[in-house]
Amino acid sequence: MxxxxxxxxxxxxxxxxxxxxxxxxxxxxxxxxxxxxxxxxxxxxxxxxxxxxxxxPGLIDCHVHCYQYSTPLGINPDEHCLSRGVTTIVDGGSAGASTFQGLRRYIADRSKTRVLAFLHIAQHGLAAAGCASGAPGGELDSLNVVTVDDCAKCILENRDMIVGVKVRLSDSIADNGKNEAEAYRRALLAAKKADVPIMVHHTMSTVKTQVDNDDPTELGCPRDLRPGDLYTHTFHPYRSCIVDPDTLTIYSDVIEAKKRGVLYDVGHGQGSFGWTVAEICARTQFYPDTISTDLHSGNHIGPAYDLPIVMSKFLHLGMPLVDVIRAVTSTPAKAIGWGSRIGCLTPGKExxxxxxxxKEGRFPMEDCQSQVRVLxxxxxxxxxxxxxxxxxxxEPTPFPNLEAMSQNSREWDNILVKDKARPVVK
Incomplete structure (x- = not known):
């Protein structure tokens, strides 16, 4: 040659x-x-x-929302991911069984970025997520659309693109919490039936983080997750946080789940990363297995920005450099069943x-509640x-984005694990 x-x-x-x-x-x-x-x-x-x-290896962001124009959250993967060094993204449940083919045909097939997906347990995915202008309600308000067989069938028919099941556990999107536990149970069943992992969003939920009883009928999250399942939004500071707000220590159910192989994903998002929580976890080397952005229309201008910025936050927290790289390459690749194809620099592979x-310097960087640390x-x-x-x-949006920070700081009173002083946004 x-x-x-x-x-x-x-x-x-x-x-x-x-x-x-x-x-x-x-x-x-x-x-x-x-x-x-x-x-x-x-x-x-x-x-x-x-x-x-x-x-x-080309960076992998295993939690993004890219179903642009069909959901309130969708962003363009080439503009916001590939242009920032991310070659593979996994959409985090924007589509369900009834809407998946649109994600494939109009997003994945037309993108230069490799687009894979977790399939939402709700048939319509996040098309009615209640995310526009703070609208109440969400995709789990009716259990009629939460169907195990349809979800599993869609996954098995589209294994070239679908890597797992997604469910969001938040009371505000599940008829004020009435449907959360049942939707969770059905999502677990669908994942088992299709033999794929589940990614669970767990914030401000009626499903407990710590379950201090032996009642087999009460589901816990992460207690009832299986090895290889992904718990996303790990470092959020609200109700359902992995840190006990009274003792400021990580709940034992969280630690036990990690020991048995549950994977902890960042899922930074617009409200799901708090410096205080992450620092408490870092003191005991409780670092994420996978680093992801949960990038969507509400956070690509801050506080998430892009995957390299979220990676930078964990480097600042003391996570070793090689482990940071592992969390955006080999670990997510293996977690989604693509470890033999992506996340590596192996001769003969794509x-x-x-x-x-x-880049060295002084970089003030906000979390999702406008608390700032200098990297x-x-x-x-x-x-x-x-x-x-x-x-x-x-180039990303200049950071910190003070306009976005002023909006995020309004959530201060709802935060359980936070700095002693309320941030002042100038």
């Missing part, structure tokens, strides 16, 4: 799947990784010098590659290739 398509040179390659952390070059041809070595002799049509940068620079370094994406094709990197 006289010439290859792409040569990425001189970068520090971090590939947790293959146990690689070294400076080397990557050769790519026809969209496939050809070789990784520190003495590649091929001539390349495109050469990128990644000196001083981190070269990682060339999804991200180049990141660790001394952030991840800045500088290049990305999806299946060997390069894509333009864009």
């Amino acid at each position: 006289s010439q290859i398509d792409l040569l990425v040179k001189n970068g520090r390659i971090i590939d947790p799947t293959n146990g690689v952390d070294t400076v080397a070059d990557i050769a790519v041809n026809d969209g496939i990784i050809l070789s990784i070595d520190n003495n590649i002799q091929f001539q390349a049509k495109e050469t990128f010098d990644a000196g001083g940068c981190l070269v990682t 060339a999804d590659i991200t180049v990141l620079k660790l 001394d370094k952030i991840f800045k994406p500088v290049a990305v290739w999806r299946a060997g094709n390069s894509h333009l990197i864009t």
Whole structure:
């Protein structure tokens, strides 16, 4: 072979799947990784010098909402994910069995970003999520649309794209909590029937985080999750928080679930990441298994911004660099059953590659309640290739976004685990 398509040179390659952390070059041809070595002799049509940068597998964001125009939350995956170094996203339940084909045809098939999905247990997904202008109610107000067989059937017929089941446990979207436990039970059954993991959103819920009894009929979250299931919005500070607001320690059910293989996902979102909760967890090295944004129309201008920003927050919290990279590459890939295809830099695999620079300085960064910490370094994406094709990197919204912060600080009185002083947004 006289010439290859792409040569990425001189970068520090971090590939947790293959146990690689070294400076080397990557050769790519026809969209496939050809070789990784520190003495590649091929001539390349495109050469990128990644000196001083981190070269990682294409980033995976396992919780995004991209069903644009069909749900109140949808964002464009190429504009907000691929342009920030994310090559694969997993939509977090925007579509249900009745609306899934629209997500495939009009979003996934038309996007350069690889789009996978968790299927919502409610047939209409988040089309009626009650997220527009703070409208009350949501997708679980009627159990008539929460059907185990339809959900499992849709998953089994679309396993090339659907990776699991999604359910949101919040009383405000489930007839004031009346339907939560039953919807949860049905979602667990659908996941078992389709033999896939479940991702559970658990905030301000009637389903308890800590269940201090032996009643087999009372469901707990995370107590009743199985190994490999994902608990998202792990670091939110409201009712149903994983931290006991009285003792400021992590509930024992949460710790036991992690020990048996339940995966904890960030799902930063617009209201689901609190610095105080995350700092309490970090003191005992209770870090997330997967780092995700829950990116949607209400938070891409802050406080979530993009995946590299959310990664930066956990680096600031003391999570080791390699573990941060693992949480956006190999772990989410394995969690969704795609570990043999994505999340790695393996010769013979599709060339999804991200180049990141660790930028040093002083970066004030807000959480979802307008509490601020000053980071001394952030991840800045500088290049990305999806299946060997390069894509333009864009700049995020300037942070911190004071306008978004002023709106988020209104939730202060509802926060259970928080700083002693209310943040002042100037």
